[in-house]
Amino acid sequence: MRVVFGIDVSKASSEVAVVIDMKRIKLFEIENNRPGFNLLGQELSAFENPEIIFEATGVYSNRLCRFLNDNNYVYTCLNPLEAKKQLDSLRKRKTDANDAWRLAETQFRFSRPTSHAVSPIYSELLILSRHYDQISCDLVKCKNRIHRSLQNTFPEIEMVVDKKDTTFYWNIIELFAHPDLVTSLTLNEVFLKLQQISTHHAKSWLLKKAKYIQDLAGITYPVCDVTSSEVNQIQYLADQAVQLIKRKDMLIKRMAKLAENYPDLEIIKSIPGIGEKTAVLLMGELGDLHRFKGSSKLNAFVGIDIRHYQSGDSVAPDRISKLGNAHARKVLYQSVMSIASVKSPCHIKDFYKHKKQSSSSTKKTAIATMQRLLRTIYHLVLNNQMYSYEIAKGR
Known part of the structure; x- marks a missing residue:
């Protein structure tokens, strides 16, 4: 038996739909407060390993995430853009109740990964x-x-x-x-x-x-x-x-002070040109890098993944999506400019200078270098490894 709770989160309340093996069982509304979450907890406890799916709605879904984390429930917090793509074709009538039903029902069709619980420090x-x-x-x-x-x-x-x-x-x-x-x-x-x-x-x-x-x-x-x-x-x-x-x-x-006991801080600081301020800002914006399955996922999160468009003989210039974290892009850009001016040897600086010689666009050069820097940070953190120029330049 497969039980799915689809939750459509609004500002003050949420619609909860319960679907068991593709059969609609129950629809109820809860307030986004302690009594409401206690009611949700009672419904969840009636089943073994229920699947919980809801769409991230900015600050309004944060309280639900906190409740589920506190009670050790595994859930999937769906990206709004991804939810729109998955549900638009099914939505004939847009209501909060229908959204809750569709979120639960589409869980049987899509292979949605569970969300990574965020550490309070991050x-x-x-x-x-x-x-x-x-x-x-x-x-x-x-x-x-x-x-x-x-x-x-x-x-x-x-x-x-x-x-x-x-x-x-x-x-x-x-x-x-x-x-x-x-x-x-x-x-x-x-x-x-x-x-x-x-x-x-x-x-x-x-x-x-x-x-x-x-x-x-x-x-x-x-x-x-x-x-x-x-x-x-x-x-x-x-x-x-x-x-x-x-x-x-x-x-x-x-x-x-918060990040001093996390190895990520010293690892990121080991890259020449990145000081303590930049390192902690990157940790804050990127979060726990272990939740990403690959550096391409991290690029998409930041919004520097490349979008390619070709139709017939028409080929548009490649552009970054800009759908991710604009704050992280800002910090990464500042990091690249700092690394490019540092005197210490760094393969990121070498890459930047090489790209700048072959490109007339400073912006494109910076974006390409940001991607290289992000891959480097991801690799170092996941392998718990300090930066080494000798190792990096050989890759």
């Missing part, structure tokens, strides 16, 4: 990774607003240091958002203010920067006075930028 790393990305977006918006306002107060102050992504730079902006805040001070007073916000710069360098700031304040021509609200706005935004940078650093430290 789930937490993913949450932190998305939080990090959101803060990065907030920081970009903050920088753009400051840049626009500085054009009315003190645009030359942006020339003081080259690196614009440090707390030192934003503290300078906060201190000297208007030239009058500089001209009212002596050279030594400007130097002392820089010394207060600096943690590692030499005194001679800070004195040189203090003189440079005074020179810039003497040649600029501000649109507004120092009493303008725009100056207060710049100071507020600069302080926000400092807090966002500190928050990003804190998140990376927390991710590294």
Whole structure:
């Protein structure tokens, strides 16, 4: 006897269809809360090894996954695109109840693999990774607003240091958002203010920067006075930028602490050009690599699998699907750029330089290198092996 529970998950409730040997037995509704899941558990416990199938519905299906994992049930969480392809031909009438029935009935037709239970550590790393990305977006918006306002107060102050992504730079902006805040001070007073916000710069360098700031304040021509609200706005935004940078650093430290006992972290870090920040972000976005049956599945998950189209004499250029994890693609791209600039020998860097010589498209070169990097990470993690250039270049 084969028992299948098809579950159509909505925001607040779910339709559950029970099918035994292709015969419809029962349809009932549960609330997506503790009483509702307890009712589902009672129904499941009436059968031995029931098959459970449902479609991933973003955050709404997460509670169901948690309940099933907590109670050690094996289930299949179906990708929405895959579910659409499998059910569209059968759907004559689209309702939640019909979807539940069809999910259960098609389980007898399709060989669907069970879903891999996600470790709480990887789930937490993913949450932190998305939080990090959101803060990065907030920081970009903050920088753009400051840049626009500085054009009315003190645009030359942006020339003081080259690196614009440090707390030192934003503290300078906060201190000297208007030239009058500089001209009212002596050279030594400007130097002392820089010394207060600096943690590692030499005194001679800070004195040189203090003189440079005074020179810039003497040649600029501000649109507004120092009493303008725009100056207060710049100071507020600069302080926000400092807090966002500190928050990003804190998140990376927390991710590294969570992942420190997992061998994946040191394995990924062993690839030249990948540091701790990139490694933990990759762990968060890619998750447990053991759940993938091959590197091609991992490519599809990220969305860099190649789509080929040919009809008659017409052949379209190959393109990546972009149906996977956009956040992972972003981290992988940054990883490739970092590896390409590293001095240490790395076969990923060799591959990138070789492809760049034979291709005029930087984007295509980067994507091809991302695929090579992803295969390397997959192989190393599955074999619990540290990176070796001598071994890698021989493959």
